[in-house]
Each structure stands twice: as C-alpha cells, then as structure tokens.
Amino acid sequence: MRTLRYLGDLLASGVFIFGGLQAFLQPAPRAAKAEAMGLPEASLGVQVNALVMIAGGAALGLGLFRRAAAMLLAISLVPTTIVGHPFWREGTPAARQAQTTQFLKNLAMLAALLFIITGARGRD
Numbered sequence: 180m181r182t183l184r185y186l187g188d189l190l191a192s193g194v195f196i197f198g199g200l201q202a203f204l205q206p207a208p209r210a211a212k213a214e215a216m217g218l219p220e221a222s223l224g225v226q227v228n229a230l231v232m233i234a235g236g237a238a239l240g241l242g243l244f245r246r247a248a249a250m251l252l253a254i255s256l257v258p259t260t261i262v263g264h265p266f267w268r269e270g271t272p273a274a275r276q277a278q279t280t281q282f283l284k285n286l287a288m289l290a291a292l293l294f295i296i297t298g299a300r301g302r303d
Contacts, residue, residue, distance in 0.1 A: 188239050191291055195236030195252055203229035209263065216262050231255045239295075249295035256292065260285040 202209055206225040213221035232255055238248035264285065266278035 185242060187291075188242060188245060188295070191288070191295075192236040192240030194288065195232045196240065199229045199232030199236060201229075202226070203233065212265075213262050216265075218262065228255055228259060232259075246296055246298075249292045253289055253292040253296065256285055256289050260289070 203226055206222050206229070209225045210221040213224055218224060231251055235248045235252040235255065238244050239252065260282055264278045264282040266275050266282050269275040269278050
C-alpha cells in the first residue's frame, strides 16, 4: 500500500507542476480571465499561484510534507477552478461543456487532495 501511495502522490503532482509552469511562463491568458472576474493585480496573482502549484506539486511528488503540500494545492485549486473554468459564464454549448469538464476534473483533483490531507483510505 505504501508503494501505491507514493505512486499516487507522484502521479497527482504532475498536473500541478506542468500547469504551474505553463501559468508562470504564459500568465497573460489566465490574467485576462482573472481581470474579467474583477480580481486586482491579476498577472501577479497568476504567477504567485503558479509558483504555489509548482512548489506544492514538487513537494507532493517527492513525498516532502505531503499533507501540507496537499493543503497548499487544495487552497490554490479553489480559486483556480472558479476563475479558470466558469462554465456558467460561457455562451456556446460547446464552450460550456468544455469548461464544465475542466471544472469537474478540478473537483476530482480536489477530492484526491482531501484524501491526502485527511489520510482517508476510502470506504471499505
């Protein structure tokens, strides 16, 4: 079971590291969404969030402070999901469907992080 936990942490970390790197290197599209939602200092916010994702993802993947890393990632994921995938604001059905899928994917990632934070093993 320990090996599966390490594998799970490693697999989960990839999406945060990769997404964080993309956001840090190309913040403009995400900053535009944040500005449209009325958030101040959108570009800086995107880059700080990106660094949190990179650091948290790396710590989780390496098994360092895994619960703290998962907590940091969970806190970061909530605004990322709301600002980045507002399916309720999309006009076309195709865009709404795409954003809904991404929103739900992020909720699934949040669920995985909550399992790590709580040390839950699931229902038997």
